[in-house]
Amino acid sequence: MTLRDSFLASLAMIVLPAVAHADTPEPSNSIAYPVGWQEWATIAVSHRTDNNTVRAILGNPIAVAAAREGKTNPWPDGAILGKVVWKSTTLEHWPAATAPGEFVHAEFMFRDSKKYAETYGWGWGRWLGQSQTPFNEGPQACIACHTPVKDRNWVFTEPAFFPEIK
Template sequence: MNSSSIKLAEEVNSLTRGINAVRFGGSKSNRIAAKPDEDRRYRKLKRIGEYKSMKSHLGTVAIALALTFSFAMVRQDSQAQDAASQPDAGAGTKTPVVDAAKTNQPEDAAVFVTEIPAGYRDWKLISVAREEGSIDDIRAVLGNDIAIKAYREGTLPFPDGAIIARLAWSLIPSEENNRAFGKEQSHVAGAPKNGVQFMVKDSKKYAATGGWGYGQFENGSGKTVERAKLATCFACHEAIQSRDYVFTHYAH
Protein backbone atom coordinates (compact mmCIF):
# COMPACT_ATOMS: atom_id res chain seq x y z
CA MET A 1 0.00 0.00 0.00
CA ASN A 2 1.46 3.41 -0.92
CA SER A 3 1.50 6.59 1.23
CA SER A 4 -1.55 8.06 -0.52
CA SER A 5 -3.65 4.99 0.28
CA ILE A 6 -2.46 5.01 3.95
CA LYS A 7 -3.37 8.67 4.31
CA LEU A 8 -6.83 8.09 2.85
CA ALA A 9 -7.47 5.14 5.21
CA GLU A 10 -6.45 7.23 8.24
CA GLU A 11 -8.85 10.00 7.20
CA VAL A 12 -11.72 7.50 6.84
CA ASN A 13 -11.01 6.07 10.30
CA SER A 14 -10.96 9.56 11.83
CA LEU A 15 -14.29 10.49 10.26
CA THR A 16 -15.85 7.20 11.36
CA ARG A 17 -14.70 7.72 14.96
CA GLY A 18 -16.10 11.24 14.94
CA ILE A 19 -19.48 10.04 13.70
CA ASN A 20 -19.65 7.28 16.31
CA ALA A 21 -18.68 9.69 19.04
CA VAL A 22 -21.50 12.00 18.05
CA ARG A 23 -24.04 9.20 17.55
CA PHE A 24 -23.32 7.17 20.69
CA GLY A 25 -21.61 9.57 23.08
CA GLY A 26 -22.97 12.43 25.24
CA SER A 27 -26.50 13.55 25.95
CA LYS A 28 -29.35 13.72 23.48
CA SER A 29 -29.11 17.49 23.33
CA ASN A 30 -25.43 17.26 22.58
CA ARG A 31 -26.10 14.71 19.85
CA ILE A 32 -28.74 17.02 18.29
CA ALA A 33 -26.32 19.94 18.45
CA ALA A 34 -23.62 17.89 16.81
CA LYS A 35 -25.91 16.66 14.04
CA PRO A 36 -24.64 19.15 11.41
CA ASP A 37 -21.08 18.07 12.13
CA GLU A 38 -22.15 14.43 11.72
CA ASP A 39 -23.81 15.22 8.40
CA ARG A 40 -20.65 16.95 7.22
CA ARG A 41 -18.58 13.87 8.08
CA TYR A 42 -21.09 11.62 6.29
CA ARG A 43 -20.85 13.75 3.13
CA LYS A 44 -17.07 13.65 3.23
CA LEU A 45 -17.10 9.89 3.73
CA LYS A 46 -19.47 9.59 0.74
CA ARG A 47 -17.09 11.63 -1.42
CA ILE A 48 -14.20 9.49 -0.30
CA GLY A 49 -16.20 6.38 -1.17
CA GLU A 50 -17.00 7.78 -4.62
CA TYR A 51 -13.36 8.70 -5.10
CA LYS A 52 -12.22 5.19 -4.12
CA SER A 53 -14.82 3.65 -6.46
CA MET A 54 -13.73 5.89 -9.32
CA LYS A 55 -10.09 5.19 -8.59
CA SER A 56 -10.77 1.46 -8.60
CA HIS A 57 -12.67 1.75 -11.88
CA LEU A 58 -9.90 3.78 -13.51
CA GLY A 59 -7.37 1.26 -12.28
CA THR A 60 -9.35 -1.56 -13.84
CA VAL A 61 -9.59 0.33 -17.15
CA ALA A 62 -5.87 1.10 -17.09
CA ILE A 63 -5.04 -2.54 -16.48
CA ALA A 64 -7.34 -3.62 -19.31
CA LEU A 65 -5.76 -1.11 -21.69
CA ALA A 66 -2.28 -2.21 -20.67
CA LEU A 67 -3.15 -5.84 -21.24
CA THR A 68 -4.69 -5.03 -24.64
CA PHE A 69 -1.60 -3.07 -25.69
CA SER A 70 0.71 -5.83 -24.48
CA PHE A 71 -1.28 -8.45 -26.40
CA ALA A 72 -1.15 -6.33 -29.55
CA MET A 73 2.60 -5.90 -29.24
CA VAL A 74 3.14 -9.61 -28.67
CA ARG A 75 0.95 -10.43 -31.67
CA GLN A 76 2.80 -7.92 -33.85
CA ASP A 77 6.18 -9.37 -32.83
CA SER A 78 4.91 -12.89 -33.50
CA GLN A 79 3.68 -11.94 -36.97
CA ALA A 80 7.00 -10.24 -37.73
CA GLN A 81 8.91 -13.35 -36.67
CA ASP A 82 6.62 -15.57 -38.75
CA ALA A 83 7.13 -13.36 -41.79
CA ALA A 84 10.89 -13.41 -41.29
CA SER A 85 10.91 -17.18 -40.99
CA GLN A 86 8.85 -17.72 -44.15
CA PRO A 87 10.98 -18.52 -47.20
CA ASP A 88 10.79 -16.26 -50.20
CA ALA A 89 7.77 -17.32 -52.33
CA GLY A 90 9.98 -17.61 -55.30
CA ALA A 91 13.03 -19.04 -53.55
CA GLY A 92 14.14 -22.42 -54.84
CA THR A 93 11.92 -22.15 -57.90
CA LYS A 94 13.74 -19.58 -59.93
CA THR A 95 15.74 -20.74 -62.91
CA PRO A 96 19.43 -19.93 -62.45
CA VAL A 97 20.28 -16.91 -64.58
CA VAL A 98 23.33 -16.23 -66.65
CA ASP A 99 25.40 -13.11 -66.03
CA ALA A 100 24.08 -10.79 -68.74
CA ALA A 101 27.14 -8.57 -68.48
CA LYS A 102 29.38 -11.46 -69.47
CA THR A 103 27.21 -12.82 -72.27
CA ASN A 104 25.63 -9.59 -73.54
CA GLN A 105 22.26 -11.30 -73.17
CA PRO A 106 19.22 -10.40 -71.09
CA GLU A 107 18.15 -12.81 -68.36
CA ASP A 108 14.73 -13.40 -69.91
CA ALA A 109 14.31 -16.98 -71.20
CA ALA A 110 12.47 -15.58 -74.24
CA VAL A 111 15.84 -15.15 -75.98
CA PHE A 112 16.01 -18.93 -76.37
CA VAL A 113 14.16 -21.24 -78.75
CA THR A 114 12.41 -23.92 -76.67
CA GLU A 115 10.67 -25.99 -79.37
CA ILE A 116 12.07 -27.77 -82.44
CA PRO A 117 10.60 -26.24 -85.61
CA ALA A 118 8.42 -28.75 -87.44
CA GLY A 119 9.62 -30.24 -90.74
CA TYR A 120 13.17 -28.90 -90.58
CA ARG A 121 14.63 -32.05 -92.16
CA ASP A 122 12.77 -31.18 -95.36
CA TRP A 123 14.30 -27.69 -95.66
CA LYS A 124 16.69 -26.71 -98.45
CA LEU A 125 20.45 -26.77 -98.11
CA ILE A 126 22.31 -23.50 -97.50
CA SER A 127 25.84 -24.88 -97.10
CA VAL A 128 28.05 -27.56 -95.51
CA ALA A 129 31.08 -27.25 -93.24
CA ARG A 130 33.80 -29.19 -91.46
CA GLU A 131 34.80 -28.30 -87.90
CA GLU A 132 37.92 -29.70 -86.28
CA GLY A 133 39.37 -29.41 -82.79
CA SER A 134 37.11 -30.10 -79.85
CA ILE A 135 34.01 -29.80 -82.06
CA ASP A 136 35.21 -32.32 -84.62
CA ASP A 137 32.17 -32.82 -86.82
CA ILE A 138 30.78 -32.26 -90.30
CA ARG A 139 27.64 -30.17 -90.60
CA ALA A 140 24.86 -29.14 -92.91
CA VAL A 141 23.08 -25.80 -92.64
CA LEU A 142 19.45 -25.75 -93.80
CA GLY A 143 16.91 -22.96 -94.16
CA ASN A 144 13.15 -22.70 -94.35
CA ASP A 145 11.59 -21.04 -97.38
CA ILE A 146 11.82 -17.53 -95.92
CA ALA A 147 15.51 -17.94 -95.11
CA ILE A 148 16.34 -19.49 -98.51
CA LYS A 149 14.58 -16.66 -100.35
CA ALA A 150 16.50 -14.04 -98.32
CA TYR A 151 19.79 -15.82 -99.03
CA ARG A 152 19.19 -16.06 -102.75
CA GLU A 153 18.07 -12.44 -103.02
CA GLY A 154 20.79 -11.13 -100.73
CA THR A 155 18.26 -9.62 -98.32
CA LEU A 156 19.70 -8.20 -95.12
CA PRO A 157 18.58 -8.10 -92.44
CA PHE A 158 16.73 -11.40 -92.68
CA PRO A 159 12.94 -10.98 -92.49
CA ASP A 160 10.95 -12.21 -89.52
CA GLY A 161 10.03 -15.87 -89.86
CA ALA A 162 13.38 -16.93 -91.28
CA ILE A 163 14.80 -20.03 -89.58
CA ILE A 164 18.26 -21.50 -90.02
CA ALA A 165 19.06 -25.03 -88.81
CA ARG A 166 22.43 -26.67 -88.20
CA LEU A 167 22.75 -30.47 -88.17
CA ALA A 168 26.04 -32.22 -87.37
CA TRP A 169 27.55 -35.70 -87.51
CA SER A 170 30.82 -37.33 -86.64
CA LEU A 171 33.22 -37.77 -89.56
CA ILE A 172 34.23 -41.41 -90.14
CA PRO A 173 36.13 -43.28 -92.90
CA SER A 174 34.04 -45.39 -95.27
CA GLU A 175 35.56 -48.85 -95.63
CA GLU A 176 33.06 -49.70 -98.34
CA ASN A 177 34.01 -46.69 -100.43
CA ASN A 178 37.71 -47.18 -99.82
CA ARG A 179 37.52 -50.75 -101.10
CA ALA A 180 35.81 -49.48 -104.24
CA PHE A 181 38.44 -46.79 -104.75
CA GLY A 182 41.30 -49.10 -103.87
CA LYS A 183 42.70 -46.67 -101.32
CA GLU A 184 41.70 -44.86 -98.16
CA GLN A 185 40.24 -41.57 -99.25
CA SER A 186 36.57 -41.57 -98.38
CA HIS A 187 34.93 -40.14 -95.27
CA VAL A 188 31.19 -39.97 -94.56
CA ALA A 189 28.76 -38.84 -91.91
CA GLY A 190 28.60 -41.09 -88.86
CA ALA A 191 26.34 -40.77 -85.86
CA PRO A 192 24.59 -37.45 -85.11
CA LYS A 193 26.78 -35.24 -82.95
CA ASN A 194 26.69 -31.93 -81.07
CA GLY A 195 22.91 -31.65 -81.23
CA VAL A 196 20.69 -29.69 -83.60
CA GLN A 197 20.85 -25.89 -83.52
CA PHE A 198 18.37 -23.26 -84.68
CA MET A 199 18.31 -19.53 -85.24
CA VAL A 200 14.78 -18.10 -85.42
CA LYS A 201 14.24 -14.52 -86.61
CA ASP A 202 11.65 -12.51 -84.68
CA SER A 203 12.73 -8.88 -84.36
CA LYS A 204 10.27 -8.12 -81.55
CA LYS A 205 10.42 -11.28 -79.46
CA TYR A 206 14.21 -11.50 -79.64
CA ALA A 207 15.01 -7.79 -79.87
CA ALA A 208 17.57 -8.01 -77.08
CA THR A 209 19.67 -10.50 -79.06
CA GLY A 210 19.73 -8.84 -82.47
CA GLY A 211 16.29 -10.17 -83.45
CA TRP A 212 17.41 -13.83 -83.37
CA GLY A 213 16.40 -16.54 -80.92
CA TYR A 214 18.87 -19.37 -80.35
CA GLY A 215 18.14 -23.00 -79.56
CA GLN A 216 20.03 -26.28 -79.34
CA PHE A 217 18.52 -29.72 -78.79
CA GLU A 218 20.20 -32.97 -77.85
CA ASN A 219 20.41 -35.72 -80.44
CA GLY A 220 17.88 -38.46 -79.88
CA SER A 221 16.01 -37.05 -76.86
CA GLY A 222 15.20 -33.67 -78.37
CA LYS A 223 15.72 -32.00 -74.98
CA THR A 224 17.04 -28.46 -74.97
CA VAL A 225 20.60 -28.09 -73.72
CA GLU A 226 21.38 -26.25 -70.51
CA ARG A 227 20.69 -22.57 -70.54
CA ALA A 228 24.27 -21.64 -69.67
CA LYS A 229 25.41 -23.09 -72.99
CA LEU A 230 22.76 -21.21 -74.96
CA ALA A 231 23.73 -17.99 -73.20
CA THR A 232 27.01 -17.89 -75.13
CA CYS A 233 25.40 -17.88 -78.60
CA PHE A 234 24.66 -14.21 -79.05
CA ALA A 235 28.02 -13.05 -77.70
CA CYS A 236 29.69 -15.14 -80.43
CA HIS A 237 27.38 -13.99 -83.24
CA GLU A 238 27.90 -10.33 -82.37
CA ALA A 239 31.21 -10.54 -84.23
CA ILE A 240 29.26 -10.60 -87.52
CA GLN A 241 26.60 -8.02 -86.80
CA SER A 242 27.10 -6.55 -90.26
CA ARG A 243 25.69 -9.79 -91.77
CA ASP A 244 22.73 -9.79 -89.41
CA TYR A 245 24.60 -12.09 -87.00
CA VAL A 246 24.66 -15.04 -89.46
CA PHE A 247 27.98 -16.86 -90.08
CA THR A 248 26.99 -19.19 -92.93
CA HIS A 249 27.31 -17.95 -96.48
CA TYR A 250 25.04 -19.35 -99.17
CA ALA A 251 26.79 -22.06 -101.23
CA HIS A 252 25.93 -21.42 -104.88
Protein backbone atom coordinates in the same frame (compact mmCIF):
# COMPACT_ATOMS: atom_id res chain seq x y z
CA MET B 1 -23.70 -40.01 -88.89
CA THR B 2 -24.83 -41.39 -85.54
CA LEU B 3 -24.30 -39.61 -82.24
CA ARG B 4 -21.66 -42.26 -81.39
CA ASP B 5 -19.80 -41.65 -84.71
CA SER B 6 -19.95 -37.92 -84.12
CA PHE B 7 -18.54 -38.36 -80.62
CA LEU B 8 -15.71 -40.60 -81.87
CA ALA B 9 -14.85 -38.14 -84.65
CA SER B 10 -14.75 -35.29 -82.12
CA LEU B 11 -12.60 -37.34 -79.77
CA ALA B 12 -10.19 -38.17 -82.60
CA MET B 13 -9.81 -34.47 -83.42
CA ILE B 14 -8.80 -33.84 -79.80
CA VAL B 15 -6.63 -36.91 -79.17
CA LEU B 16 -4.82 -37.42 -82.49
CA PRO B 17 -2.98 -34.06 -82.51
CA ALA B 18 -1.75 -34.78 -78.97
CA VAL B 19 -0.59 -38.26 -79.99
CA ALA B 20 1.07 -36.94 -83.15
CA HIS B 21 3.13 -34.49 -81.09
CA ALA B 22 3.78 -36.78 -78.12
CA ASP B 23 7.38 -37.33 -79.26
CA THR B 24 8.11 -33.66 -79.98
CA PRO B 25 11.06 -32.56 -77.84
CA GLU B 26 10.59 -30.02 -75.07
CA PRO B 27 11.33 -26.35 -75.87
CA SER B 28 14.89 -25.01 -75.75
CA ASN B 29 15.31 -21.55 -74.25
CA SER B 30 11.48 -21.26 -74.29
CA ILE B 31 11.41 -21.90 -78.06
CA ALA B 32 9.32 -24.70 -79.53
CA TYR B 33 11.07 -27.45 -81.46
CA PRO B 34 10.72 -26.77 -85.21
CA VAL B 35 8.79 -29.85 -86.31
CA GLY B 36 9.47 -30.77 -89.95
CA TRP B 37 12.95 -29.27 -90.29
CA GLN B 38 14.17 -32.56 -91.77
CA GLU B 39 12.32 -31.60 -94.97
CA TRP B 40 13.90 -28.14 -95.33
CA ALA B 41 16.29 -27.26 -98.17
CA THR B 42 20.04 -26.97 -97.82
CA ILE B 43 21.59 -23.51 -97.69
CA ALA B 44 25.21 -24.63 -97.16
CA VAL B 45 27.47 -27.27 -95.64
CA SER B 46 30.54 -26.87 -93.46
CA HIS B 47 33.32 -28.88 -91.85
CA ARG B 48 34.82 -27.71 -88.57
CA THR B 49 38.37 -28.91 -88.14
CA ASP B 50 38.59 -27.67 -84.52
CA ASN B 51 36.03 -30.19 -83.27
CA ASN B 52 35.92 -32.67 -86.17
CA THR B 53 32.28 -32.13 -87.13
CA VAL B 54 30.35 -31.74 -90.37
CA ARG B 55 27.24 -29.63 -90.64
CA ALA B 56 24.31 -29.20 -92.96
CA ILE B 57 22.85 -25.71 -92.77
CA LEU B 58 19.16 -25.85 -93.65
CA GLY B 59 16.48 -23.23 -93.96
CA ASN B 60 12.75 -22.92 -93.89
CA PRO B 61 11.27 -21.55 -97.16
CA ILE B 62 11.73 -17.92 -96.04
CA ALA B 63 15.41 -18.48 -95.23
CA VAL B 64 16.07 -20.40 -98.45
CA ALA B 65 14.49 -17.65 -100.57
CA ALA B 66 16.59 -15.00 -98.78
CA ALA B 67 19.77 -17.07 -99.26
CA ARG B 68 19.12 -17.62 -102.97
CA GLU B 69 18.34 -13.91 -103.49
CA GLY B 70 21.32 -12.69 -101.43
CA LYS B 71 19.09 -10.93 -98.90
CA THR B 72 20.83 -12.08 -95.74
CA ASN B 73 22.08 -8.96 -94.00
CA PRO B 74 19.71 -8.77 -92.32
CA TRP B 75 17.88 -12.04 -92.77
CA PRO B 76 14.11 -11.43 -93.10
CA ASP B 77 11.73 -11.92 -90.21
CA GLY B 78 10.28 -15.43 -90.31
CA ALA B 79 13.54 -17.00 -91.50
CA ILE B 80 14.68 -20.05 -89.56
CA LEU B 81 18.19 -21.40 -90.01
CA GLY B 82 18.96 -24.93 -88.86
CA LYS B 83 22.38 -26.41 -88.31
CA VAL B 84 22.51 -30.20 -88.10
CA VAL B 85 25.81 -31.47 -86.68
CA TRP B 86 27.52 -34.87 -86.85
CA LYS B 87 30.97 -36.06 -85.87
CA SER B 88 33.13 -36.46 -88.98
CA THR B 89 33.92 -39.93 -90.19
CA THR B 90 35.33 -41.50 -93.32
CA LEU B 91 33.56 -43.91 -95.60
CA GLU B 92 34.75 -47.52 -95.61
CA HIS B 93 34.91 -47.67 -99.42
CA TRP B 94 36.06 -44.07 -99.91
CA PRO B 95 38.46 -43.14 -97.10
CA ALA B 96 39.32 -39.77 -98.68
CA ALA B 97 35.73 -38.59 -98.13
CA THR B 98 34.55 -36.84 -94.98
CA ALA B 99 31.01 -37.88 -94.11
CA PRO B 100 28.50 -37.60 -91.24
CA GLY B 101 29.06 -40.06 -88.41
CA GLU B 102 27.53 -39.92 -84.93
CA PHE B 103 24.74 -37.33 -84.61
CA VAL B 104 25.68 -34.51 -82.22
CA HIS B 105 22.86 -31.96 -82.20
CA ALA B 106 20.48 -29.75 -84.15
CA GLU B 107 20.42 -26.02 -83.47
CA PHE B 108 18.25 -23.27 -84.85
CA MET B 109 18.14 -19.51 -85.18
CA PHE B 110 14.64 -17.99 -85.42
CA ARG B 111 14.54 -14.50 -86.97
CA ASP B 112 11.97 -12.12 -85.48
CA SER B 113 13.37 -8.62 -85.02
CA LYS B 114 10.56 -7.57 -82.67
CA LYS B 115 10.00 -10.71 -80.58
CA TYR B 116 13.74 -11.25 -80.08
CA ALA B 117 14.82 -7.60 -79.99
CA GLU B 118 16.77 -8.18 -76.76
CA THR B 119 18.83 -10.96 -78.41
CA TYR B 120 19.70 -9.10 -81.61
CA GLY B 121 16.59 -10.18 -83.50
CA TRP B 122 17.20 -13.91 -83.14
CA GLY B 123 15.74 -16.67 -80.97
CA TRP B 124 18.29 -19.39 -80.29
CA GLY B 125 17.51 -23.07 -79.66
CA ARG B 126 19.55 -26.26 -79.57
CA TRP B 127 18.56 -29.88 -79.06
CA LEU B 128 21.25 -32.44 -78.15
CA GLY B 129 21.80 -36.02 -79.30
CA GLN B 130 19.41 -38.48 -80.85
CA SER B 131 16.96 -37.86 -78.00
CA GLN B 132 16.90 -34.14 -78.92
CA THR B 133 17.29 -33.03 -75.29
CA PRO B 134 16.86 -29.25 -74.98
CA PHE B 135 20.01 -27.23 -74.35
CA ASN B 136 18.73 -24.59 -71.95
CA GLU B 137 21.86 -22.59 -71.22
CA GLY B 138 20.09 -19.44 -72.41
CA PRO B 139 20.63 -17.42 -75.57
CA GLN B 140 23.76 -15.77 -74.17
CA ALA B 141 25.75 -18.98 -74.74
CA CYS B 142 24.84 -18.78 -78.44
CA ILE B 143 25.37 -15.04 -78.70
CA ALA B 144 28.85 -15.33 -77.16
CA CYS B 145 29.86 -17.77 -79.92
CA HIS B 146 28.28 -15.66 -82.68
CA THR B 147 29.73 -12.29 -81.57
CA PRO B 148 32.52 -12.40 -84.22
CA VAL B 149 29.80 -12.23 -86.90
CA LYS B 150 27.55 -9.59 -85.33
CA ASP B 151 28.11 -7.39 -88.41
CA ARG B 152 26.78 -10.25 -90.57
CA ASN B 153 23.47 -10.34 -88.69
CA TRP B 154 24.96 -12.86 -86.24
CA VAL B 155 25.22 -15.63 -88.89
CA PHE B 156 28.42 -17.51 -89.78
CA THR B 157 26.99 -19.29 -92.82
CA GLU B 158 27.86 -18.19 -96.33
CA PRO B 159 25.00 -19.51 -98.48
CA ALA B 160 26.32 -21.87 -101.14
CA PHE B 161 25.75 -21.19 -104.82
CA PHE B 162 22.97 -23.28 -106.34
CA PRO B 163 22.66 -23.00 -110.15
CA GLU B 164 19.25 -21.92 -111.29
CA ILE B 165 18.12 -23.84 -114.34
CA LYS B 166 15.25 -22.30 -116.26
